[in-house]
Amino acid sequence: MEVPRHWRLQKQRYSLTGEVCPHCDAKIFPARDVCPECGGEAKEPFRFSGKGEVYSYTVMNNAPAGFERSLPYTVALVKLAEGPTVTAQLTDLGDTPVNIGMPVEMVTRRIKEDGDERGMLIYGYKFRPVLG
Structure with a gap:
């Protein structure tokens, strides 16, 4: 894997940072742009x-x-x-x-x-x- 990808994944790998959906409050890990529960946009960081x-x-x-x-x-x-x-x-x-x-x-x-x-x-x- 290339070095830039390791840097991009740093928050996820070092502190279990994902996202919380502002529409349905689902906790999401790993972070993704769309909530798997309700399909809404999910971009709010959440630290597990x-x-x-x-x-x-x-x-x-x-x-x-x-x-x-x-x-x-x-x-x-x-x-x-x-x-x-x-x-x-x-x-x-x-x-x-x-x-x-x-x-x-x-x-x-x-x-x-x-x-x-x-x-x-x-x-x-x-x-x-x-x-x-």
Whole structure:
């Protein structure tokens, strides 16, 4: 992916910024120009809390290029407290068993390296179990 695209996605990846529809109050992630609920124009920024719960998950034992160093890793569908469901890697699990309904929170972590050892480091959101 080219560098300008990474910069454009920075708010979405670092702070879970999407949109809220001014017509029906639907919370939208990722941001898009049209509300998927009512079809109205949706351009109001909305920052999600980063709180949610595991809706479903799987453990990845094979990885696409750029993710091999992370194997095995857990990917989950996370239902955000505000409504939308996002796909994200779970992190900081330690010995914690993953289960459906487990409360999680968003954290910013390294996703991958783009290119060789001198390439760009790509950061974004992942989710970890809620501490305490």
